[in-house]
Amino acid sequence: MNDLCAGRVVIVTGAARGLGRAHALAFAQAGARVVVNDYGVGLDGTGASTSPAAEVVAEIKALDGDAVANVDDVASWNGAAQLVSTAIETYGRLDVLVNNAGFLRDRMLVNLNEDEWDAVVRVHLKGHFAPLRHASTHWRAEAKAGRPVDARVINTSSGAGLQGSVGQGNYSAAKAGIATLTLVAAAELARYGITCNAIAPAARTRMTEHTFTAMAAPTDGFDAMAPANVSPLVVWLGSAESRDVTGRMFEVDGGRITVADGWRPGPTSDKGARWDPAELGPVVRDLLAHTQPPVPVYGSSGSLA
Template sequence: MTGICEGRIAIVTGAGRGLGREHALELARQGAKVVVNDLGTSGAGEGASEGPAHDVVEEIRAMGGEAVANGADVADFEDARAMVQQAVDTFGGLDVLVNNAGFLRDRMLVNATEDEWDAVIRVHLKGHFAPLRHAAAYWRDEAKAGRTRQARIINTSSGAGLQGSIAQGTYSAAKAGIAGLTLVAAAELGRYGVTVNALAPAARTRMTEAAFAETMAKPEDGFDAMDPTNVAPLVAWLASEDSGDVTGRVIESEGGKLCVEHGWRHGESIDIGRRWDPADVGDAVRKLIAAGPEPEPVYGT
């Protein structure tokens, strides 16, 4: 199998179903050797099964590619280290980390429980940090040994993390954190040959079917904009050596549309050169708000 990722070695987390599955399959089609990670949980993060990861591995092997299954809990620090080591031991190195694993426990904030908050923040935010941390350490060591790799980290944020989403306060907070983590990792890891970008995908998966059931129905004919396969080409390109000039970006992918998000930026300012009187702050803030663009609406409002 040949393609833009020929000979590259990739880990894809949460790759047993949905977007992760399509990422893993496309990377394999493009010539990458893939560690297919999936804990095999439900859409709410309950239970575990080896089946989903092994099924994807078999699909990749059936098409002539190379893959191995991994059942690590990506938010477990030691499991994440062992997953990176598995790629190195099995295929001889690591070039690409696609952080995709996650699940939902949607609630309005007044109904959210502490356990739900902890579980969602853990799988998304720590589940990005732990694999990223161990992959980055490997690439730093490679660079120090004179073997700098054209390495890629592809994180998974969301429009919920960038614009917010009603009943998804926990998920939105985690995905916003991933966007921030992406910026810092890009700035810190470039010296080791690593680029770090994030996706903001929109597609029909277990995580989105309940929230967007009416708008995500498959069309009777024509282009299915919500098919998760539509996001995979962006992942494959970001995983390739050709993407080396792009880092620290969050890229939205929906159907045939790509959009580079621009996030928080410094807007207008007022500097009076001394300490503000609290009574004067309100007028100043309102002037600054009036001088800037209207914020993006929160999803669901």
């Protein structure tokens, strides 16, 4: 146990398994009181159960921590509101929101149907926005009432959201949306004492087990793909120490943490007048010759994944 987050109240969505469970346990070990949210659905988002969240709460209490279960659907407007209310009604406050919940319905674009697109965008993108909206409304009211706010939002994007992933057009689009939502939230909410950052983790979970199953633990016993490797950064981002860090994206896996640089202006050619399409061939090729090639899409030719 440590006291990095002592007294802080933390919501973790999708906290019954994988990364979410690891985050919830790590926050509890850092002295936080944790709202363990999980709708209890399967990998594809079907079915629902209250048991998974309750099991993590029991784990935390067995470690002498303090936690409460919540089984609301975070992609439901009312469910997200109830989630925030659970924290405030149980503990009297809310300090940290970790948006982590999600599921997969992978298909190549030519086979991806409307329901599969809508379901994944809903749970990932709306499932980040709705809790963020209700939490930030609460924090803004606190700030306007003259009560100090030192709040944190940690969103979960993905390497797929930063550079795309073959067979995951819906997931990649949603995770890219989360990345830019994080930037907007950081800019808009700073005045109220709220920071917002995001992580792009790589770990062995239900969603990635087929990708990382073949990656065995090294002989020194360190499993680089264990979800718990990601949680220390999430806990630190949720602590008071991180109040000067906002609007950042961190790629994290194993013992590695990387600050991801987002889109920014590169080489430019300005004619000072409207271009003729026929003259743009050499102009565009010259611009591309003076910039770095894009990182390959995961699963495409030349990708390491």
